[in-house]
Amino acid sequence: MSDQPIDSGKRTWIIASSCVGVVGAGFAAAPFVGSFQPSERARAAGAAVEVDISALKSGEKMTVEWRGKPVWIVKRTPEQLAALPKVDALLADPKSARKADELTPPYARNEDRSIKPEILVVVGICSHLGCSPSDKFTPGAQASLPDDWAGGFLCPCHGSTFDMAGRVYKNKPAPDNLEVPPHMYLSDTRLIIGEDKKA
Numbered sequence: 001m002s003d004q005p006i007d008s009g010k011r012t013w014i015i016a017s018s019c020v021g022v023v024g025a026g027f028a029a030a031p032f033v034g035s036f037q038p039s040e041r042a043r044a045a046g047a048a049v050e051v052d053i054s055a056l057k058s059g060e061k062m063t064v065e066w067r068g069k070p071v072w073i074v075k076r077t078p079e080q081l082a083a084l085p086k087v088d089a090l091l092a093d094p095k096s097a098r099k100a101d102e103l104t105p106p107y108a109r110n111e112d113r114s115i116k117p118e119i120l121v122v123v124g125i126c127s128h129l130g131c132s133p134s135d136k137f138t139p140g141a142q143a144s145l146p147d148d149w150a151g152g153f154l155c156p157c158h159g160s161t162f163d164m165a166g167r168v169y170k171n172k173p174a175p176d177n178l179e180v181p182p183h184m185y186l187s188d189t190r191l192i193i194g195e196d197k198k199a
Contacts, residue, residue, distance in 0.1 A: 018136040021143045040074040048194030050186070053119070061135060063124065064103045070124040070132060071181055073191075081118065083139070083150040084111050087163050092170045093177055105196060113165040121183050121193065122166040131157040137164070153178075 049066045052071055056062055059099040062072045088094040092179050096104040096113060114120050124132050133153035141147040144154060145161065153162040166178030182196040 006180070007115055011115050016138055019106065027173070043045070046194075050190060050192050050193050051079070052166055052190055054189035059137065061137075064193065066123075066181060071193055072124045073177070074122075074164070075110075075122040076118050076164055080137070080151055081112065084163065084165055084181070087150050087169075090169055091163065091167045092175075094167060094168060096167065096177055103177055103179045105197070107184055112178055113167070113177070115185065119191075121180060121191070123179040123181055125179070126155040126173040126174050127168065127178065128160055128162055128172075131155050133178075135161060136161075155172060159197075 046067055049064055051062075051064050051073065053062070053075070056073065056075045058075050059077045059080075061072055062070055062136075063070050065071070087113075096109050099109045100109060104113060112120070113122070133155040136142065136145060136154045139149055139151045139152045142149060143155075144159060150163065152164050153166070155161070155174065160172040160174035161169045161181070162174075162178055163169070166180070168174045168177050176185055181193055183191055183193045185191045
């Protein structure tokens with residue numbers, strides 16, 4: 001191995017090449033490091049959703065997406081509200097006591113499972129296998145429903161039924177009531193889903 005010093009031209013070339021290599025490696029690593037950051041879409045998926053319910057008529061339902069889940073907002077009729085206590089004996093968890101902290105916020109642990117009695121806000125996913133139940137708001141005998149049906153939701157996958165407050169009927173595959181997501185009212189016609197504490 002030679003002990004001769006490297007001439008200044010080679011030294012400059014080696015330093016310049018090394019600097020370009022370091023800068024190039026930085027540019028190459030930037031997208032890789034950036035991939036660890038959540039995307040805008042991912043950040044938005046966990047964000048609260050503001051909803052205008054001013055056009056929602058009595059007896060109607062609208063669906064919004066929150067955290068990739070369908071959230072149902074139903075404006076219940078006076079008749080639908082009046083029927084709720086009449087089916088309590090038929091329900092598996094009429095007081096929403098089971099998994100209360102997980103499925104029902106304190107302000108919705110009432111007969112209506114809501115802040116305002118006429119407005120139901122629930123996640124439209126069956127607690128059995130994650131299917132989405134169908135609306136069966138019309139009371140009375142219907143296919144796959146009892147003759148004394150009071151109105152509610154039917155999961156077509158395995159026949160679980162829920163009343164107009166999202167409470168599951170006894171002896172059905174679904175173990176729990178439909179989830180009430182965190183929500184609060186910004187005004188009489190606007191609510192926010194995903195937040196329930198005012199700053």
